[in-house]
Amino acid sequence: MEKTEIINLIKSSFCNLTSAKIRNNFIEIITGYSTINFKFISVFIYKSKSGKYIVSDYGWLDQNYYEISFSEEQEEIAERIKQSYIYTYDVKQTEDAKKNIFYYKSTDNISNIPSLVFDMSNFLVGVINAYCLKYKDEKDEREKESFRIAANSFLKEHYNQNVRLDRYLTDFKNIKFNAIIFKGSKLNLLTYVTGSTPQYFESGLRKSIVNFEISEKSVESKDVTEKISIINDSCDGYIKSRSESLLELLREKSSREPILWSEKEKVLEII
DSSP: OHHHHHHHHHHHHSOTTOEEEEETTEEEEEEEEEOTTSOEEEEEEEEOTTSOEEEEOTTTTTTTTTOOOOOHHHHHHHHHHHHHHHHHHTOEEEEOTTOOEEEEEEESOGGGHHHHHHHHHHHHHHHHHHHHSOOSOHHHHHHHHHHHHHHHHHHHHHHGGGEEEEEEETTEEEEEEEEEEEETTEEEEEEEEOOSSHHHHHHHHHHHHHHHHHHTTSTTGGGEEEEEEEEOTTSTTOOHHHHHHHHHHHHHHSSSOOEEGGGTTHHHHHO
């Protein structure tokens, strides 16, 4: 009965574009809010054991249900925008056992739920649109996205549920690895390096170097088995002789020689 009351309360507060689905112990509200990549926003409502009403994105933003084409080069800008929206709408976040991030707001009063739905919907639209906007060179964005998709597909094909893509370490949310492969309790950290020009390629090298160096300070460092970079040796930015000093520094911070994409099967021999 309470679920029906909540649905009617939200529909009376918004418009007929809003629809709802009851899913076991929670309600999915499919709002009329649309992003610039043509996705309608859903928020999820459930009652916690403590009696609070939780309005959440259910981890959809972090798990990329909205099919955002993430770009490492523009992520810093988008992250700053996201933090601004988190502050503006007073959004909280938590993680589940699989490290998926959930954004949410809560209330003790059922009459406040429409307001929370409004806040969460605007928060998600703003953040998703910020990630969808293009702040960088479009040719390089296409290069990075194409290589990311190819590398992700290769790892998912061979490691299935043991690979997590675009993941942080537990205690360092300011660095992200393109992939983390789990083998039991052990972690294998992977970065991708590509670029449409030598400058963009070397930017990727520097980011990999920094990420591997910071990972050594993580509480999870004791569980890290391998630190590997996959190098796109077919991209326009790959000029080995020019980037040799950075490649040498990357070797020092990695556990293995960087693996060329043309020899990607070496990953399978190592992990």
